Amino acid sequence: MAHMNDDEGSPERAGGGHESSGEPARGSMDQGALEPLGRPGLRHWQQSTITDPDLSDRGGVFFAAVEMxxxxxxxxxxxxxxxxxxxxxxxxLDLTGYEEGEVLGRNCRFLQGAGTDPDHVRQLREALVEGRATALEILNYRRDGTPFWNAVFMGPVHNPEGEIIYFFASQLDVTNRRESEQQFRQAQKMEAIGQLTAGLAHDFNNLLHVINGSLERMAAKRHDEQAFERYLAAATTAADRGAKLTHQLLAFARRGRLEPKGIDLSELVNSVAELLESSVGSKATLHLNLQRRLPQVRVDATHLEMALLNVVVNARDASPNGGAITVTTKRVHLNGDAASRQLEPGDYALLCVSDEGTGMAPHIVARATEPFFTTKPRGEGTGLGLAMASGFVQQSGGRLEIDSGVGRGTTVRMLFPILERQADEFAPKTAPTGYQTRPLDNPTAPPLVLVVDDSREAAAMAGEALQDIGYRVVVAHSAEEALQRFDEAHGSGDAFKLVFSDVIMPGGANGLVLAKHVADRDPTVPVLLTTGYNDEMAIDGPQPHAMDVLGKPYRRSELIDRVQAALRRGARTGPGRTTSDFGHAQA
Incomplete structure (x- = not known):
C-alpha cells in the first residue's frame, strides 16, 4: 500500500497492507523534467522506498492505480x-504494441532503434549506474517499427536499508507535441528565409543597378577619359560592396573562410583602440577595461576586429545623447551555467561592449542577430552587423549574448574558449629539409595552364587574364573534360605546369576530386582551386597533396599572384604547401 508525502513531508496513508513512501520533487522542476498534464502543481517522485519488494500481490491500491x-x-x-x-x-503495452510476455525479462533497450540518439542512451545508462533520477525525451520504436518520442522520468526505489531494489519509469508519448514544435520552427525558418531573400534582393539589386548603369555610361563616355574612369571606379566600388556583403552572409551562416590563430583579446583591442575611438564619435566616450596577460583564444583576428567594430558602432548609434561605451576583456569560468549557454564547462575569454544608450525591448533583443533586421532608418543600416558578429563567434566555438532593457543601455558579450595550449604551438612550421627549389624545365617556354570552370564566362575571364601575361591556356568546363585534356597534353610531351579549377562543378567530380586525380597522375603539377563557398573544404587534418585556394570574387592581380606562387611551388622537387584563403584544402 502506498504512503505518499504531501507538500509538508508528512505521510498520508492510502490504505492497505504493504507500504511505500516517496520523496516528492521540491521547488522548480529539474531541467528536462516533465509535467505531463500541463499543471504547474504536478510533480513526479524523485525516489521512493517500499517496505515489501514482493511484486506478486497485485490486489493492493497501488497496483490497481498503476494498472488503470x-x-x-x-x-x-x-x-x-x-x-x-x-x-x-x-x-x-498499449504504447509500444508489445505483449507482456515479450517485455518482461528484457532490458528496455529493445525499444531503441536506428534514430535513437546515443547521447540519450548514455544519459539513461549513467543514471542507472549512479542510482539517481533522470528525465529526458528519447526516440523509441514500437513493435511494428514506427518511431515515437518518449518522455521518460526514471528514479530509484529503495528498501528500508537504503538499497536500490528497482528503478521506476513513467513515460509519455510526446510525438504530436514534437511534431507541432518542428512545424512551428519550420514556419519561423521560412519567415526568416523570406526576410533574408527580400533583403538580399534589395541590396544586390541596388548594387547591380550601379554596376549596369556605370557600364552603360562607360560605353557612352568611352572617349571621355575622366568620365570613363569615374564610372569605372563606381562599378568597381559596387562590386567590392557585393563581395563584402557575401562575406558577411557567410559569416552569419557560419561558413565564412577563417584563418584562426592564438591571440590575446586585450592585445587585439589595444591594437584597434584608435579606430574604435574614432568610430564612437565626439558625443560618446570610449573606455577600455582590459585584463593584462589574458590567456589566448583561437580566432580569426580580422573577423574579430570587424565583429568588435560592428558592435561598437551599434553602441554608438544607440547612444544619441552620448555617454560611456566600455570595452571589457577578462577571463571567466563557466561551470553549472555552461549548458544553458550551449557551451562546454571550462575557461573562457570574455569580450564585452557596454553602452548607456536607449536600450532595447525584449522582442527587439530576440531578433537583434537576424540578418537584415534593423531598427535604424532606411538607408542607415544593413542589419548585418550583429548577425555577422554572432555567426563569427559561433563559428569560433563561442557564444554571443545580448543583455538590454529600455532605458538602461545594452551589453553585448562575446565568449571564446581559452586555448589549453597557447599560440606558439600553432606557429607556422618551417619547411622540411630536402625541398629544394629548381628552375622550370624550359624557363623561356610560356607555361601551359589548364583552366577548369563550369561557368564559361568565368573560365574565359580567367583564361584571358593569364594569356595577357604570356601564359598558354587550355579551358575545360568539367572535371571529366579536364582530365581528358590533361592526359592528352602529357601524352604529347607538352605537359601542363598548373591546373586552375573551380571547386563546385556539376557531375560526379568536383575540383577536389580533380585535384586528387591530377596528383595521382603527376604529383609535381600544382593545383590552384577557386570557390566562393567553402562547404566542401576541410580546414584541418593531414593533407594528401599540396594545393592552394583562391576565394571568389578575386581581382586579376590576385589571380596572377596566386598562379605565379603555385608555379614556383610546382618547381620544387618535393611536395609543398602554401597558406590559402581556406586554411588547407582536403580532397
Whole structure:
C-alpha cells in the first residue's frame, strides 16, 4: 500500500497492507523534467522506498492505480543481470504494441532503434549506474517499427536499508507535441528565409543597378577619359560592396573562410583602440577595461576586429545623447551555467561592449542577430552587423549574448574558449629539409595552364587574364573534360605546369576530386582551386597533396599572384604547401 508525502513531508496513508513512501520533487522542476498534464502543481517522485519488494500481490491500491492509469509505467530490477523489466502496466503495452510476455525479462533497450540518439542512451545508462533520477525525451520504436518520442522520468526505489531494489519509469508519448514544435520552427525558418531573400534582393539589386548603369555610361563616355574612369571606379566600388556583403552572409551562416590563430583579446583591442575611438564619435566616450596577460583564444583576428567594430558602432548609434561605451576583456569560468549557454564547462575569454544608450525591448533583443533586421532608418543600416558578429563567434566555438532593457543601455558579450595550449604551438612550421627549389624545365617556354570552370564566362575571364601575361591556356568546363585534356597534353610531351579549377562543378567530380586525380597522375603539377563557398573544404587534418585556394570574387592581380606562387611551388622537387584563403584544402 502506498504512503505518499504531501507538500509538508508528512505521510498520508492510502490504505492497505504493504507500504511505500516517496520523496516528492521540491521547488522548480529539474531541467528536462516533465509535467505531463500541463499543471504547474504536478510533480513526479524523485525516489521512493517500499517496505515489501514482493511484486506478486497485485490486489493492493497501488497496483490497481498503476494498472488503470493512462500513463505507461515500468519497473526494472538492477539486481539482475542487464537490469530487466519486471513489471509493465497496460498503458506501456498499449504504447509500444508489445505483449507482456515479450517485455518482461528484457532490458528496455529493445525499444531503441536506428534514430535513437546515443547521447540519450548514455544519459539513461549513467543514471542507472549512479542510482539517481533522470528525465529526458528519447526516440523509441514500437513493435511494428514506427518511431515515437518518449518522455521518460526514471528514479530509484529503495528498501528500508537504503538499497536500490528497482528503478521506476513513467513515460509519455510526446510525438504530436514534437511534431507541432518542428512545424512551428519550420514556419519561423521560412519567415526568416523570406526576410533574408527580400533583403538580399534589395541590396544586390541596388548594387547591380550601379554596376549596369556605370557600364552603360562607360560605353557612352568611352572617349571621355575622366568620365570613363569615374564610372569605372563606381562599378568597381559596387562590386567590392557585393563581395563584402557575401562575406558577411557567410559569416552569419557560419561558413565564412577563417584563418584562426592564438591571440590575446586585450592585445587585439589595444591594437584597434584608435579606430574604435574614432568610430564612437565626439558625443560618446570610449573606455577600455582590459585584463593584462589574458590567456589566448583561437580566432580569426580580422573577423574579430570587424565583429568588435560592428558592435561598437551599434553602441554608438544607440547612444544619441552620448555617454560611456566600455570595452571589457577578462577571463571567466563557466561551470553549472555552461549548458544553458550551449557551451562546454571550462575557461573562457570574455569580450564585452557596454553602452548607456536607449536600450532595447525584449522582442527587439530576440531578433537583434537576424540578418537584415534593423531598427535604424532606411538607408542607415544593413542589419548585418550583429548577425555577422554572432555567426563569427559561433563559428569560433563561442557564444554571443545580448543583455538590454529600455532605458538602461545594452551589453553585448562575446565568449571564446581559452586555448589549453597557447599560440606558439600553432606557429607556422618551417619547411622540411630536402625541398629544394629548381628552375622550370624550359624557363623561356610560356607555361601551359589548364583552366577548369563550369561557368564559361568565368573560365574565359580567367583564361584571358593569364594569356595577357604570356601564359598558354587550355579551358575545360568539367572535371571529366579536364582530365581528358590533361592526359592528352602529357601524352604529347607538352605537359601542363598548373591546373586552375573551380571547386563546385556539376557531375560526379568536383575540383577536389580533380585535384586528387591530377596528383595521382603527376604529383609535381600544382593545383590552384577557386570557390566562393567553402562547404566542401576541410580546414584541418593531414593533407594528401599540396594545393592552394583562391576565394571568389578575386581581382586579376590576385589571380596572377596566386598562379605565379603555385608555379614556383610546382618547381620544387618535393611536395609543398602554401597558406590559402581556406586554411588547407582536403580532397
Amino acid at each position: 492509469t493512462r500513463m505507461p509505467m515500468i519497473l526494472a530490477d538492477p539486481r539482475q543481470d542487464d537490469t530487466p523489466i519486471v513489471f509493465a502496466n497496460n498503458a506501456f
